[in-house]
Each structure stands twice: as C-alpha cells, then as structure tokens.
Amino acid sequence: MSDIVLETRGLTKRYGGVHALEDADFVLRKGEHVAVVGDNGAGKSTFVRQVTAVEQRTAGEIIFDGQPVHFAGPLDARQAGIETVFQTLALADDLDVPSNLFLGREIFKWKLGPFSWLDRKTMRDRTLEALKTTAVKIPNVDNPIRNMSGGQRQCVSIARTAAFASKLVIMDEPTAALGVQETAQVENIIRGLKDRGVPLILISHNLRQVFDLVDRIVVFRRGRIVANLRRDQTDGNDIVSYITGVKGGAENAA
Amino acid sequence: MAEASSHGLGGLKYDPAKRTRAPEWNVFFALVGIVLVFELLNRLQGGSFLFNMRDNVDAIFNQQRLDIMILQVAIIGIIALGVTQVIIIGGIDLSSGSVVGVTAMVTMSFAQTAMVNGNPNPKAIFGEWAMDLPVIVPIVIGLACGLIAGLINGLLVAYTKIPPFIATLGVMVSARGAAKWWSNGQPVSFPTESYGQLANGDLLGSVTFGLLSWDGQNPAVIFVVLAILFHVIMTYTLYGKRCYAIGSNEAAARMSGINVDRHKVLVYVIAGLLAAVAAVLLTSKNLTAQAGMGVMYELDAIAMAVIGGVSLAGGRGSIIGTVLGAAIFSVIISGFTSVKLDAYYQEMVKGAIIVGAVVLDQWRQRRSARS
Numbered sequence: 308m309s310d311i312v313l314e315t316r317g318l319t320k321r322y323g324g325v326h327a328l329e330d331a332d333f334v335l336r337k338g339e340h341v342a343v344v345g346d347n348g349a350g351k352s353t354f355v356r357q358v359t360a361v362e363q364r365t366a367g368e369i370i371f372d373g374q375p376v377h378f379a380g381p382l383d384a385r386q387a388g389i390e391t392v393f394q395t396l397a398l399a400d401d402l403d404v405p406s407n408l409f410l411g412r413e414i415f416k417w418k419l420g421p422f423s424w425l426d427r428k429t430m431r432d433r434t435l436e437a438l439k440t441t442a443v444k445i446p447n448v449d450n451p452i453r454n455m456s457g458g459q460r461q462c463v464s465i466a467r468t469a470a471f472a473s474k475l476v477i478m479d480e481p482t483a484a485l486g487v488q489e490t491a492q493v494e495n496i497i498r499g500l501k502d503r504g505v506p507l508i509l510i511s512h513n514l515r516q517v518f519d520l521v522d523r524i525v526v527f528r529r530g531r532i533v534a535n536l537r538r539d540q541t542d543g544n545d546i547v548s549y550i551t552g553v554k555g556g557a558e559n560a561a
Numbered sequence: 562m563a564e565a566s567s568h569g570l571g572g573l574k575y576d577p578a579k580r581t582r583a584p585e586w587n588v589f590f591a592l593v594g595i596v597l598v599f600e601l602l603n604r605l606q607g608g609s610f611l612f613n614m615r616d617n618v619d620a621i622f623n624q625q626r627l628d629i630m631i632l633q634v635a636i637i638g639i640i641a642l643g644v645t646q647v648i649i650i651g652g653i654d655l656s657s658g659s660v661v662g663v664t665a666m667v668t669m670s671f672a673q674t675a676m677v678n679g680n681p682n683p684k685a686i687f688g689e690w691a692m693d694l695p696v697i698v699p700i701v702i703g704l705a706c707g708l709i710a711g712l713i714n715g716l717l718v719a720y721t722k723i724p725p726f727i728a729t730l731g732v733m734v735s736a737r738g739a740a741k742w743w744s745n746g747q748p749v750s751f752p753t754e755s756y757g758q759l760a761n762g763d764l765l766g767s768v769t770f771g772l773l774s775w776d777g778q779n780p781a782v783i784f785v786v787l788a789i790l791f792h793v794i795m796t797y798t799l800y801g802k803r804c805y806a807i808g809s810n811e812a813a814a815r816m817s818g819i820n821v822d823r824h825k826v827l828v829y830v831i832a833g834l835l836a837a838v839a840a841v842l843l844t845s846k847n848l849t850a851q852a853g854m855g856v857m858y859e860l861d862a863i864a865m866a867v868i869g870g871v872s873l874a875g876g877r878g879s880i881i882g883t884v885l886g887a888a889i890f891s892v893i894i895s896g897f898t899s900v901k902l903d904a905y906y907q908e909m910v911k912g913a914i915i916v917g918a919v920v921l922d923q924w925r926q927r928r929s930a931r932s
Contacts, residue, residue, distance in 0.1 A: 381816060382816075382818045385818070393816075397810070397812070397813040397816045397817070398810065398813055399805065399806040399809035399810045399813050399814065399876070400809050400810060400876065401805055401808070401809035401876035401877050402802070402805055402806060402809060406802060406805075406806070410802075410806055410813070410814070410817040410819075411814075411816075411817030411818035411819055412817075412818070413799055413802065415799070419798075421798070421799055421800045421803070421824070421827060422794060422798045422799065422800050423798060423799045424797060424798055425797060425798060425799060425802060427797075
C-alpha cells in the first residue's frame, strides 16, 4: 500500500477549443496539505472540478486511494471519501445547522423510504461534537443559518466537510469572502485537519495563508502545472514569478 | 450566553439569545384580531358574528355561520395542505381547482346509484351499466385521478424544467376541459347513499363542542387528521427535510445527493391526491358533480398558504401556518358576508388580501436578510 492518496496522470479538460487543463500530473500523499495557486483562469478550479467529478475529464487518469476512479458525479466522489467546500456555498439557508451538516446523509430512528423518521437528537449531538472538534463557534445551532453572518455560514460549510472528512478534503477559496477573524477561524479548522492527518488540497489566492498552512505549493498557469515546490524551499517572490510567468519551466520538488 | 453576542463577526450583529418567535404566532394573533374586529362590526349593526348574543339560546357560538366556515376551511384547506408543500419546494400549483373539477366528475360517475325512486337513474353516465358500486370504488378512482394529475404536474416540472407556473397552468386548462368533456358539460348526480355519507356523516358521532352540536363534521375531521399527518411528516421525516432543503437551495440539495427531481414528482403527486380528497368530499357534500366545480380553488388555497406565512420564494412556511391562514381566509370571507358587504366587493378585497400577504412576505424577507 503506497502512501499516495490522490494521483492524477495527464489530466486534461477542454471546453470546445479552450484548453482549460492540460496534462496535469499531481500527487498528494497521506496527511499532506497542498496548496493550488495560480492566476484567474489558470485551471485551478477546473482541476478540482475534474477530481470531484463536477465535470467529466476529457483525458487522463485519476487514481484515488490506490484505485483508478471514474466518478459519475460529485456524489460518487463524496461517497468515496472526497469532501469538498465549493466556492459557492452549498448550504440550505432555511435549515438549521444540524440539518445542513447532515443534508443528504441524515440519521434515522426508523426507515420508511422518503417518510423515514429523523433522529434529530443524535444529529444535533453529533453536530455540537463536530463543531467542537473543528473549533467552530456557532451560538445557536437550532436557528436557520439564514440569520448567520457570512463567516459563520462558511464555518458551517467547512465544519460539515471537516466532520465527515475521511480520506481527502478539497477547499476552493474557503476564505475569499471572509473577514479577518473569520479567516483565522477557518485557518484553525485547516490546522485541525493537519493534526488529524487528513490530507487537503487548498485553492487560495492568499499567499500569506498558503505559506502559513501547507506543506507544498503547486502553481498553475494557463492550464498547466508550472511548479511544484516544497514550502520551505521557496518564498513569495518565487511563487509570484511562477504565477505571472516570469519563471517558467517545470520544477519538481517531489 | 451574554458573551456570545460578541460574535458580531464581519460587522454583522447576531444575537444568539434572541430566538425569533415562531411566525405562526403572528398569524394566530392576526386571526384573533380579525375575529374580534368582525365581532365588533356585527355588534355595532345589532347582530353577531361567531359568538351567540341571544340569551334564550343555549349556545356560545353562532352555529350556522361556524358550520359554513368550517366546511369552507376544510375542503379548500385540504387542497391548501398540498399546495403548501408545493410552495415550500419552490413550486406553485395552479391546477388544483381544475383537478377538483375533473376528479369530481369522474368520481361521481362511479358513485352513481342505479335506481332513483324506483326508476333507472336518469342521469346515469354509464346508462344501463349503472350499478351501486361499493363506496370504496369511487374513492379509489377519485384518488387515482388526483394521482395522475399530480404525476403529470410533477413530471413536467421535474423533467422538462419548464417553470411550475406554466406546467400547472397547462394542466389547469386541460383538466378543466376534461371535466367538461367527461359528460358533455352535464352535471352528474344521484350518488349512492353510502357515498353521500362520506361528507355528510359524522365520524366522531354526535359531538357537542362549546354547546355547539356538530353535524356533517366529516370534512372538518378529515381536514384536521390530514393537517396533523402532514404537520408530522413535514416536521419529523426525511420528506419534510428534503422539501425545505430543495425550496431553500435546490443546487445545494442536489449536491447533497438528494434526488431533487424524484422528490418534486412525489410532492406534486401528494398535492394531486389531496385535491382529489377535496373533490370526493365536495361531491359527497353536494350530492352532485359539475364541470365547474373548484373554479378558483387553486387561488384560494394559495392565498391560505401565503396568509399563513408560507413564502412563495420557497423554503419557509408550515402546515400549522396554512391551517391558521385557512381560518383567517374563511373568517374574512364570512365576516364580509356578515356585515353585508356586497359579493363583488368581497372578491375585490380577496384579491387585495392575497397581494397584501405576498407584499408582507417580501417585506419580511428583506428584513430578515438585513438583520
């Protein structure tokens, strides 16, 4: 059993004539936190969308957990153990925190098709537990999340991911819309994942954050991976050079 | 939890201790207020509204008025229970009135008795084939009509992706046409006695409630039972959770693995079934079916839901709210009659109430978005 959690070989996505992602070779090892950086349109989100099967790849191979995989959709990916926080919040505003955490994976007292009886107490207890382990502070979990601040909602979204994370967590710009305090909270959750040994792919524009959090940085430019560097062997200027194309050739740290 | 209010993160204030009062309470207070206003108006005219004023009669309530109101609430209210679920998933059902019409015609045809006063039933749809079928047959056929109509609505909405407004508008027009086509526009009458008992009978037996003797209580009893059933389903089961999730954020629901399309079909089917129940009770009550039955019921049902706080944007509202909304709706209509407001004015005011309820809903939404 190798220690590679996720590997892509020659992953390619074209939209008509647009080469959004070309020949991406990527490796993620157990417990490793990797940042994916790059300019807008560099292919970061496209890369994630192929891995999570939100879109179907044009070519290439994805090997997850030692097996080549062909997920039919994001649900398949989630069932296989890939939890994703998307740029757009996937939360239901009118539901409370436990309902959102357990949306699509409810716990039942007894099952009867669509009329299965929900075990609300267990879900509420586990929610409080999950919020505790991820250090997310939500004052009243029984309120609909509509009434919460953007940061709190993002925390719910991330807590959901973290709580159910088994094999891999992917976060696409988790702090893009957040204030300073909220960003700090999200970063704490990410550190918590690191401590628990859950591997992470973090897409971020925030280089300060990237250098604070991850082990390795992968730079995308024009749909290609142009750099793959260990955090302690590079610096901000170096990364920016790759992002902007001042430096070009592929250098591999792995 | 005083320190928790420091969670005004991102400059937004959020007070966790402040759990907002369930909006149903506001609807309830409005109901009480409206009853009192009409009672007052009636007293000023020397009459009474819901409460009996004559000392020589041993009753607290004005029986006749209450009977009419309860019947009205019950039959359209049953439709409103289904419409509520449809609106909560972010849809709308304009077809329910017409579904009542076509179901009434078909059901009554199978409920007809063979002999009327010793002669063959002059109105028999099936001519010499007419026979007294057991009462379960027209009920099952009626429910099947509702199921088919709901299935058509649901499949159109879920799989053609056309707006629910258009899909159910189409079914509304077609179903009304089918109701007229069924017997060339002729009414269908003379049901079996057991069929007539469905709505005119008394499941609870002889009941006196607040010194009110209550005959022909079945529609109300069935309404209450269905309301409790769907309240429980919407609150405690996966079905309800999915309804709110879909109405709240359909994309998120899909992402979470909910089979949104299948759930939509199920919700529209349930709405169709409830419209069929209303049709059975209505025809049983009137002992006749006409192609024009249930005209505008869809709008009354939607109005009941909206008055009861069900948001047309989806995701918010409750069965309890709709029941209270139905009561308000009925009180207002009866109230206008009791103060002898002309029927034409009543319709105009009814329209204004529906618009007013939606405006109120929008206003509530904006306020909750700001807070």
